[in-house]
Amino acid sequence: MDATWLIRHRPYLLLASAVVPLVVAALLALVRADISTATGVLVLVLVVVAASATGERLAGFLAAVSAGVWFDFFLTQPYGTFAVTNDNDVEAIVLLLLVGGAVVELALWGRRQQAQGSRRSGYLDGVLSTAEAVAARQPRAQDLIEVVAAEIGQVLALDRCRFVPEGRVSGTVIQPDGQVLRGGHVLDVRRDGLPTDDEVVLPVRSGGSQYGAFLLTAATHVVRPSTEQLRVAVLLADQVGAVVAPRHTGS
Numbered sequence: 001m002d003a004t005w006l007i008r009h010r011p012y013l014l015l016a017s018a019v020v021p022l023v024v025a026a027l028l029a030l031v032r033a034d035i036s037t038a039t040g041v042l043v044l045v046l047v048v049v050a051a052s053a054t055g056e057r058l059a060g061f062l063a064a065v066s067a068g069v070w071f072d073f074f075l076t077q078p079y080g081t082f083a084v085t086n087d088n089d090v091e092a093i094v095l096l097l098l099v100g101g102a103v104v105e106l107a108l109w110g111r112r113q114q115a116q117g118s119r120r121s122g123y124l125d126g127v128l129s130t131a132e133a134v135a136a137r138q139p140r141a142q143d144l145i146e147v148v149a150a151e152i153g154q155v156l157a158l159d160r161c162r163f164v165p166e167g168r169v170s171g172t173v174i175q176p177d178g179q180v181l182r183g184g185h186v187l188d189v190r191r192d193g194l195p196t197d198d199e200v201v202l203p204v205r206s207g208g209s210q211y212g213a214f215l216l217t218a219a220t221h222v223v224r225p226s227t228e229q230l231r232v233a234v235l236l237a238d239q240v241g242a243v244v245a246p247r248h249t250g251s
Contacts, residue, residue: 010056017051017059018066025070032075040075041092045099052103060104068093141244148240152202152214152233156194156225160217163204163240173201174216178230189230193222202233206241213237 024047028040044067052060072082072093145163153161172182172195180187182195194200200216214237225233 013051013054013056013059014062017056017063020051021047021063021067022070025067025074029074029079032079037075037088037092040071041095044071044096048096048099049103053107055104055107057104057108060101060107064097064099064101068096071096141240144243145240148236149214151236152216155229155232155236156216156218157221157223158216158218159220161214162217163212163214165212171198171201173203174230174234176205176234178227178234180230190224190226193224194218196220196222202237204237204241204244206238206245209245211241211244 021044024044025040028035028043032040048060048063048067051063054060069082073080076086076092078085149161149163152158172180172187174180180189180194180200187195194216196219200218202214202216203210204212204214
């Protein structure tokens with residue numbers, strides 16, 4: 001289900017998650033003499049699964065709680081009350097709650113995996129498109145720098161990314177393996193984020209030599225890039241190094 005649609009219709013989704021189990025349980029109450037407790041549970045489980053599969057944690061929780069409450073009210077003796085006197089009925093209510101929690105967590109995990117796959121595809125597209133531009137034609141260094149700076153800014157969600165021909169290597173520096181060093185110590189950027197009080201240096205290298213650097217700024221918000229994102233940024237910077245190095249040597 002589209003994330004934008006979910007955000008726009010979230011109040012209605014939550015309302016439906018609470019109300020639909022009530023309606024279904026009431027309908028089952030009309031034929032409860034002809035169905036078993038297990039059948040009633042399975043029908044309500046389907047409702048809970050449907051709500052949980054949206055990936056909205058609160059919707060799955062509301063559906064599970066609502067299903068458990070109205071199962072108790074309509075389908076367990078004494079009918080029309082919220083008293084539970086049978087151990088089997090208690091187990092059925094607990095099952096509804098557990099199923100709801102399990103399904104919503106699975107749905108959220110699936111969405112995270114899908115989002116991660118999309119991000120990886122986007123990173124790869126950015127690196128490949130830049131490499132193709134370099135291979136197909138020798139672009140002006142300034143044009144390539146602008147394209148790569150924009151790509152790095154997008155990959156790392158930066159406020160600003162700018163290139164300097166004589167980049168400093170002190171301060172906070174991104175290493176070729178994606179680690180971030182500051183004062184000789186490795187920063188845990190997944191936990192603490194990139195520094196907001198200083199520009200982060202991303203050296204532009206080729207053949208073991210440095211030919212400038214990108215200076216990365218994330219001052220207005222905390223950015224917590226993964227090692228994968230940082231390595232993509234390094235690869236993009238290396239594309240600039242491959243173009244700048246021979247021109248720098250020739251000059």
